[in-house]
Amino acid sequence: MRVFSGIQPTGIPHLGNYLGAITNWVKLQQAHECFYSIVDLHAITIQQDPELLQRNTAEMAAALIACGIKKENLFRQSKVSQHSELGWILFCHTPVSWLTRMHQWQTKSQKNEKKLGLLSYPVLQAADILLYKANLVPVGEDQLQHLNLTNDISKSFNSTYKPVFKEIKGLFSSDKSKRIMSLRNPLVKMSKSDIDASRINITDSPDLIKKKISKSVTDSISGISYQNDRPGITNLLHILMSIQDLQSEKWNLDLPELQSKVEQEFGNKSTQEFKKIVIDEIVQHLDPIREKFNETRHIVDTIIANGENRAGKVASSTLAEVHDALGLK
């Protein structure tokens, strides 16, 4: 099976990126052909400081390698020019009405100038995926609408010209990790665009992790339980369970069983005691990743060039088929 996914060069990934997507990327490498892209062309849909973009891209590459992504599977989108070329071809094919209904456009266009790049963002994302004829796309839940659009674009292209593209499937993490929430407002997703205290970055020091989790917003109900009306506690439970499941699948249970196991393990703990358990689990899990990141960050520029060659070969073969289908011979 062929796997493709992408991540924006936002510097250090946070726990949402890690638990929602990156842990699946790592697992899939064992049995599948994987292509993982740092999507720097998507990043410039919002104006970037050039030096900062370069630093954030290098940090993202080092962080992904520290998480266990093989360097040969990793590449920068801007260095494989077929992404932009297929992007243009699909821009010519995609109705604007399909794009104005995207949630991300509706939110981001309110905060930023309405530029073409921002509107066409999901079409470039479709080009990313379709270039590799990927079968599986491991992502967090927030990407679902973009994956559906990718299939709409590919079906429409195939039926207008030739059947070049394949149907793609999203691969989502468990219900616990597909949408990790902000530590400051557990009703919105953890995001890089929010304040630093709202998220754990995967290279945060133990002290910083302690500070952020200790101050995370929960509730005043005593004891710990797994309930819909306790979003802050639920989010911390999701983080804890997702990390533990990476080793043992111990929380892979139906809802009633899950609720009673939570009750059994943490029911009589205070919020403070429970937060301490969560802090220890996160710190222990992220320690080796932070160490590996510190070793890798200085050498990263040279080591992902191989990944770019490898991706370019597959991308140029698909683009040749697309040119053929369009009569651009």
Ligand code: TYM
């Ligand atoms: P990005 O860079 O915002 O996020 C990278 C991955 O992390 C997931 N994610 C989350 N999962 C759970 N909880 C959260 N709070 C959370 N925040 C982020 C995202 O779902 C994503 O899987 N448009 C994409 C990048 C992209 C892409 C692609 C993805 C470009 N081309 C092709 C897949 C295939 C994005 O902005 O992801």
